[in-house]
Amino acid sequence: MITLEQVRALDAADPLRACRERFALPEGLVYLDGNSLGALPRAAVERQRQVVEREWGRDLIRSWNSHxxxxxxxxxxxxxxxxxxxxxxxxxxxxxxxxxxxxxxxxxxxxxxxxxxxxxxxxxxxxxxxxxxxxxxxxxxxxxxxxxxxxxxxxxxxxxxxxxxxxxxxxxxxxxxxxxxxxxxxxxxxxxxxxxxxxxxxxxxxxxxxxxxxxxxxxxxxxxxxxxxxxxxxxxxxxxxxxxxxxxxxxxxxxxxxxxxxxxxxxxxxxxxxxxxxxxxxxxxxxxxxSFEGVDMETAWAKSTALFDLFAALVEQRCAGHGLDCVSPRDPGARGSHISYRHPHAFEICQALIEAEVIGDFRAPDVVRFGLTPLYLGYEDIWTAIDRLVDILESGRWREPRFAVRGKVT
Missing domain, CATH: 3.40.640.10 (Type I PLP-dependent aspartate aminotransferase-like (Major domain))
Structure with a gap:
C-alpha cells in the first residue's frame, strides 16, 4: 500500500526537484500534458520581452546581424x-x-x-x-x-x-x-x-x-x-x-x-x-x-520511470473495477514518458479531470493519455491526480452531459 508519506519522501530525494522553479505553472494545477504542449519556462517571458521591445522594437532589421x-x-x-x-x-x-x-x-x-x-x-x-x-x-x-x-x-x-x-x-x-x-x-x-x-x-x-x-x-x-x-x-x-x-x-x-x-x-x-x-x-x-541546462538525461529518465511506476501502481491500488486498461508497456526500455489508458468513456473522463485541474489529453477513439515530464512534475502531483481521478470515477461525475461535448481540439 503506497502512502502519501512515501510519496513526499520521493519528492524530498528528487535531484530534479529544483527544476520546477524554471517553469510558470498555476498553483493547484496538475499538468500532465507536457507531451503535447510543454509548460512555459519563466526565462522565456523575459526573453520574449527583450526580443520584442529591444531587438525588434529598437534595433529593428539590424538585429539579424547585431543579435x-x-x-x-x-x-x-x-x-x-x-x-x-x-x-x-x-x-x-x-x-x-x-x-x-x-x-x-x-x-x-x-x-x-x-x-x-x-x-x-x-x-x-x-x-x-x-x-x-x-x-x-x-x-x-x-x-x-x-x-x-x-x-x-x-x-x-x-x-x-x-x-x-x-x-x-x-x-x-x-x-x-x-x-x-x-x-x-x-x-x-x-x-x-x-x-x-x-x-x-x-x-x-x-x-x-x-x-x-x-x-x-x-x-x-x-x-x-x-x-x-x-x-x-x-x-x-x-x-x-x-x-x-x-x-x-x-x-x-x-x-x-x-x-x-x-x-x-x-x-x-x-x-x-x-x-x-x-x-x-x-x-x-x-x-x-x-531549461535543460545542467540536467542529465539519464537522471531525467530515471525520474520518468519512477513517475510511471507510481502512476500505474496508484491506479491499480485505487481505481480497480473502473475499467481503466493500461496500454503502455510496463518495461521502461520499451516505452516513452507518458502513460495511456483505454476506457470506453475516455473522452468524458478526460474532460472531467481537466475541470478538476488535472490536465491530460484524449486520443481517439478511446485513450486518455498522461504525460510524465520529469523537469516540472513532482511525485505528489501524481498522488493528487489520482485522488481527483478516484473522486471522478467513484462519483460518476464524468457522466454529466457537458463532459461529452467535443470542441475542435480534443
Missing amino acids: DWIGAPQRVGAKIAPLIGAKPHEVIVADSVSVNLFKLITAAAALSPKRPLLLSEPGNFHTDLHVASGATELVPNLRLETVERGRIEEALGPDTNLLLLTHVHYKTGERFDMARVTARAKDSGALTLWDLSHSVGAVPLQLNRDGAELAVGCGYKYLNGGPGAPAFLYVAEHLQERLMPVLRGWMGHAAPFAFTDEYVPAPGIARFLAGTPPMLSLLALESGVE
Whole structure:
C-alpha cells in the first residue's frame, strides 16, 4: 500500500526537484500534458520581452546581424544536439515536423531511385503518413506501404528505399529499439527516418551511437518551446552533402544575399533551411531548450520511470473495477514518458479531470493519455491526480452531459 508519506519522501530525494522553479505553472494545477504542449519556462517571458521591445522594437532589421538572428537556426540546433546524442552541426531548427518530414523523405528517396518502397506502420502519427503519402505522388515510382510493427524488420528488403518510424508512439508510448531497427534497415540497404517528437527531452537518445541517419523532432512538447514552436531536423554528417532538398528556399542557398536565380545548396545541414526563420517562436524555443541546462538525461529518465511506476501502481491500488486498461508497456526500455489508458468513456473522463485541474489529453477513439515530464512534475502531483481521478470515477461525475461535448481540439 503506497502512502502519501512515501510519496513526499520521493519528492524530498528528487535531484530534479529544483527544476520546477524554471517553469510558470498555476498553483493547484496538475499538468500532465507536457507531451503535447510543454509548460512555459519563466526565462522565456523575459526573453520574449527583450526580443520584442529591444531587438525588434529598437534595433529593428539590424538585429539579424547585431543579435545574430541569422544564426539562430544553427545555434538552437546545436543546443538540441546533446539531447539527442548528435554533433552540433548535424541539427538545425526549421519549419514544422510535417515540412521537415517532406524535405527528408523526398531528398532521401532520390538516393535510391530503383528502390520503390517507403515503409512505415499503420497507426503511426497521422501527419507522418499524410506527408509520406503526398511525397509518393511526387517521387517517381515511390509507394507507401504499412505493416504492423511486429513485422517491420522482416518486411525490410531489397526494394525498401526508406523506413519511416516514430520512435515513441504518440498514443501508447511504445518505443522502438532504435539501434536494432536502424541496423536491420542498413543491412537491407535502406535508410531510416525517425520521428523523435515524443522522445526528445524525455527519453535518452544517442543518434550517433545508434547509427541513426535521419530524424525530425518537435519543439513544443518536452522541449517547452511554446505553441507551434519550430521543429528540428537531423542529418548524419556523412549524408549531408549527398542529399539535395526538393523544397528549396533562399535561406538554404549557399549565398542567400547574392540573390542569384540559380539554386546552389548551402554546405551541410544549412541546405535544409527554406524561408526566413520565425524569430519570436524560434527564440522562445531557445529558452525552452535552455531549461535543460545542467540536467542529465539519464537522471531525467530515471525520474520518468519512477513517475510511471507510481502512476500505474496508484491506479491499480485505487481505481480497480473502473475499467481503466493500461496500454503502455510496463518495461521502461520499451516505452516513452507518458502513460495511456483505454476506457470506453475516455473522452468524458478526460474532460472531467481537466475541470478538476488535472490536465491530460484524449486520443481517439478511446485513450486518455498522461504525460510524465520529469523537469516540472513532482511525485505528489501524481498522488493528487489520482485522488481527483478516484473522486471522478467513484462519483460518476464524468457522466454529466457537458463532459461529452467535443470542441475542435480534443
